[in-house]
Amino acid sequence: MSTWLIVGIIVLVLGLIVSNIMLLKYSAKLPMKKGSTTAKDDSDAPR
8 A cells, every 4th residue: 555545544533533523522612402201101001
């Protein structure tokens, strides 16, 4: 394998890792919506 191919693969892998870390840091700051806490349950239904 040529040196440039190895360097290119390493750069691509490092770019993927860095971009995923940046995405995790960004998504951690986003507000989360609370879902519905009232679940329909068969035990609550009148008979």
